[in-house]
Amino acid sequence: MDQLFNNFKSSLQTFLNDTLYRVVVAILFLLVFFLLYTLISKGLKKVLYRKKKPTLLVKFIATALKCGAVFFGILIAADILGIPNASIIALLSTAALAIGLTLQGVASNLMSGVIMLNGSLFKEGDYIALSGVEGSVLSITITHVEIVTSSGLRVTIPNSKVTSDIVTNYTVLGKRRIAMDVSVSYDSDMGRVAEVLRAMIERHPNVMKEEEQLVRIKEHGDSAVIFVVRCWTPTDQYWSTYYDFKEQILSDFKENGIEIPYPHIVTVPAKQD
Template identity: 30%
Template structure:
């Protein structure tokens, strides 16, 4: 017992100093943990205000909390004299190994976050991306689910989508229908243009503003090509295209205006 008392007496200054350092380390850990929770909560609130998916905002909040907490623990250990260099090296090596093993998944996750934040499309939009055209069923963290026009479900990795061009056919309220109508060189162009104009402007789902464009675009090999470009609401695009295609064919037949097809003249020469 006397030896213990003597040891405490001889090392009292060091014990007090170690106690103070331990108290500082505990304080750093407690305050740092509170700060980590506050930062995580603020991040989640900010993401929710931007209508980011709840799963993504929760995951990012937890990730930030874990990173800040690791930094706080390292600071607390350093305060009590623990050499943290080796811990940092181990964490770096582990992070590198995990990153290399999960690089594809992490890439898909990052792309999913970008899609949710930047919103190039949303559920219900008709989109063409990564070689797939269809309606967006659901945007998930690692992939996006499409439903094609023939009712097939296609699951596409998010990194594949963000790595190429994205065409969103549903973003704007109106769309232009682009058609090319070829007539024979014998046709009266003024009569043909008036006929096409009457058909387009009389369709109930063709918009008056912007006005449709009907003009001679090309003197092709076998035909004179008109461009017919009416505007319509996005939801009526295919209805207008199909209706006008049928009505123009019927009207041109009734007006006896020929619709030529590619042809080749073969000249045969006979030598005596």
């Protein structure tokens, strides 16, 4: 009995002197480690926000930093406790490989999201064309982009598709060119037609007068002369100006006696035998 008691006492003494000491040191290390991480994370966020980096990018960097801190914190704490790091690394590597193979599509979207956040393809509110869809960017997440079309449809596009497809950004330059064809009869006074179209452009308040304007004959059609009208307008006023022109052309041409050709049907009575 005395031998058993002495063995228990010896084991307890060893635990208190070694294992418990290691546990206390590991806990203290984790407390200090994560306190330092919190201070560094907050400081990094302030710097990134001061440099006007996208909010989503800042959150992604903060999350990645947190994951890295947790990983290295656990490794160091395990080493203090005497647990071999090789075993932990092998376990985590196997788990990461299994998850990666299962979620290949998600991983692809995540990486594409990182590329997008660090670039300048577009931002929320921009009007873009992508994958056959046109609309305003509603939100940009780490895995996908949401677009609202002019018809009120909400379209979700994976980030991997965004980075591999052609993106047209209509907003980024702050201006957009109106280009429309106008048909007139061959009997019209072409000089007068050009004057009327130029006057329409000049008096519209949304037209950017400092930018290039063009009114020229573009084509000799089968039944009409085709004029091309080009001018620039602020992006957010493009469609209102475009439709104003469509309405104004009808009004101005009617006022100036300029004919807009349209198909005619000629009925020829059948000959009587």
